[in-house]
Amino acid sequence: MNPFAKLTDTLIVRAEGAGYVVNLLLRTFVVVPHLPRRWRFLLDNAFNAGVRALPVTMIVAAFAGAILAMQTGIELRRFGNSNVLGTITALSMCREMGPFITAVILAATVGSAIAAELGTMKVSDEIDALEVMSIDPVDYLVLPRVVAMAMMCPTLTVLSNLIGIYGGSVIAEQNLGVSPDLYWSSAIESLTSSGTLLPKEAYVGLFKALLFGVAIATVSCAAGLRARGGALGVGLAVQVAVRNSVILIIVLGFIVTWFFYFLD
Amino acid sequence: MIELHDVHKRLGTREILRGLTLKVPKGMNFVLMGPSGTGKSVTLKHVIGIFKPDRGTVHVDGQDVPSMDNQQLMALRKRMGYLFQNGALINWLTVAENVALPLKEHSRLPRSEVDDRVHQVLGMVGMDHAAQQFPPSISGGMKLRAGLARALVTNPEYVLYDEPNAGLDPIISHQIHELIAEVRDRLSVTGLIVTHSRACAVQCGDRIGILEAGKLAVEGSVDEMVRSEHPLAKAFLGGGAD
Ligand SMILES: Nc1ncnc2c1ncn2[C@@H]1O[C@H](COP(=O)(O)OP(=O)(O)OP(=O)(O)O)[C@@H](O)[C@H]1O
Ligand SMILES: [Mg+2]
Numbered sequence: 001m002n003p004f005a006k007l008t009d010t011l012i013v014r015a016e017g018a019g020y021v022v023n024l025l026l027r028t029f030v031v032v033p034h035l036p037r038r039w040r041f042l043l044d045n046a047f048n049a050g051v052r053a054l055p056v057t058m059i060v061a062a063f064a065g066a067i068l069a070m071q072t073g074i075e076l077r078r079f080g081n082s083n084v085l086g087t088i089t090a091l092s093m094c095r096e097m098g099p100f101i102t103a104v105i106l107a108a109t110v111g112s113a114i115a116a117e118l119g120t121m122k123v124s125d126e127i128d129a130l131e132v133m134s135i136d137p138v139d140y141l142v143l144p145r146v147v148a149m150a151m152m153c154p155t156l157t158v159l160s161n162l163i164g165i166y167g168g169s170v171i172a173e174q175n176l177g178v179s180p181d182l183y184w185s186s187a188i189e190s191l192t193s194s195g196t197l198l199p200k201e202a203y204v205g206l207f208k209a210l211l212f213g214v215a216i217a218t219v220s221c222a223a224g225l226r227a228r229g230g231a232l233g234v235g236l237a238v239q240v241a242v243r244n245s246v247i248l249i250i251v252l253g254f255i256v257t258w259f260f261y262f263l264d
Numbered sequence: 265m266i267e268l269h270d271v272h273k274r275l276g277t278r279e280i281l282r283g284l285t286l287k288v289p290k291g292m293n294f295v296l297m298g299p300s301g302t303g304k305s306v307t308l309k310h311v312i313g314i315f316k317p318d319r320g321t322v323h324v325d326g327q328d329v330p331s332m333d334n335q336q337l338m339a340l341r342k343r344m345g346y347l348f349q350n351g352a353l354i355n356w357l358t359v360a361e362n363v364a365l366p367l368k369e370h371s372r373l374p375r376s377e378v379d380d381r382v383h384q385v386l387g388m389v390g391m392d393h394a395a396q397q398f399p400p401s402i403s404g405g406m407k408l409r410a411g412l413a414r415a416l417v418t419n420p421e422y423v424l425y426d427e428p429n430a431g432l433d434p435i436i437s438h439q440i441h442e443l444i445a446e447v448r449d450r451l452s453v454t455g456l457i458v459t460h461s462r463a464c465a466v467q468c469g470d471r472i473g474i475l476e477a478g479k480l481a482v483e484g485s486v487d488e489m490v491r492s493e494h495p496l497a498k499a500f501l502g503g504g505a506d
Contacts, residue, residue, distance in 0.1 A: 129352040
């Protein structure tokens with residue numbers, strides 16, 4: 001096959017996949033009114049997601065905050081500006097790092113599990129069985145998962161932010177000689193100074209987390225529902241789910257920051 | 265009546281069905297046999313509208329299945345039960361919840377009636393002792409019987425059985441065959457049965473067709489087929505066949 005034809009084929013397959021995800025998201029929005037009937041699955045899924053991701057998220061968030069503090073602290077010390085370390089760590093945790101690491105970990109733990117679960121259902125005819133019973137798989141399977149992730153990703157992000165800022169404070173005190181008082185007061189001030197109920201940094205971060213949660217769940221459900229060809233196909237679906245989630249997290253993160261800070 | 269006429273279907277790179285024509289008159293059990301991977305399951309999925317033929321027609325009671333909209337498809341599926349190969353139960357629901365699923369999602373039956381009905385069909389397939397177990401913890405044969413209960417729970421007019429006795433021991437197999445024949449005789453259910461088992465074909469079937477290379481290679485009443493000299497009929501139904 002000539003390389004050009006191969007490239008077009010790949011592009012067509014990618015476009016098809018993207019179209020499927022967008023279509024799935026729209027169909028999920030349409031069935032949102034059915035949510036009250038799915039509350040049991042919704043809570044199950046939310047609880048599972050929380051339990052799966054919580055420990056890893058906490059550990060990674062603590063180290064991410066510490067790295068952030070070190071990284072900026074080294075330069076700040078050179079300019080004798082260590083007193084703004086709390087501000088910088090708090091803002092970058094809330095705006096970028098918190099949502100980002102939470103989402104990546106959710107993609108790796110919960111997204112992969114969703115793809116494996118729905119993929120297994122697909123290849124063992126369970127999705128067809130639902131359709132034969134006139135139960136819409138989007139309503140029954142996708143909706144509770146998407147909403148659960150839309151709830152859990154921001155929730156875990158808040159925790160990540162707090163722990164990340166705390167991780168930064170340890171470095172600030174131990175290695176950079178910034179007093180905890182100064183660190184925490186500048187961190188808190190930076191997050192409350194705008195006078196609004198929620199400062200922009202925090203709500204941009206939470207908005208991102210919400211988008212990430214929806215994106216991870218939708219992409220992972222789509223990968224699972226499109227799985228075929230037995231166990232091998234399920235493995236492939238998991239791989240696709242995690243890969244696409246991470247790509248979307250980075251691209252969406254960029255777009256949101258750009259939208260809120262550079263577009264006015 | 266289920267009627268497939270000249271159905272062609274390509275899946276992936278292979279053309280699986282190549283001009284399949286098949287008729288299941290009302291109140292009869294049609295047994296579909298054939299080597300593995302020849303498209304028996306694919307055929308059943310055409311009847312219930314999961315697959316659409318590339319060419320040819322699929323009719324149930326004179327209605328064209330592939331051209332149905334969602335409403336019509338739902339109406340058709342309400343009248344059909346489908347036993348999937350291996351049961352296709354939902355893993356996080358108990359056996360009883362699985363069987364109750366088609367009743368709960370669409371009918372407004374009171375809970376007690378749903379429970380009674382579920383209990384009744386689980387009894388019919390000999391599974392009432394396992395009602396509260398989850399599918400991952402039961403055997404393949406039990407999953408299949410739970411799947412059969414789910415297919416029958418709505419009192420369908422048609423049932424599509426995909427290998428209803430795979431993985432069952434001879435005693436339970438025999439009971440399941442009797443159940444399938446009884447469902448036809450007492451409730452005048454029309455059945456399309458995919459099986460590899462001679463016992464199942466002879467015990468539950470009225471007509472038998474053998475699928476090969478995408479179409480029926482040979483077809484006839486059970487008596488005709490058992491005595492047929494056709495090599496496939498001999499392989500599937502002859503004395504040596506199980
Ligand atoms: N959704 C699908 N996409 C692509 N190929 C498929 C799909 N479903 C089935 N096939 C292929 O169609 C062929 C026929 O499959 P089918 O499941 O109908 O076989 P079967 O006659 O039921 O065999 P068995 O007795 O093993 O159950 C197989 O080669 C299978 O790989
Ligand atoms: Mg099959």
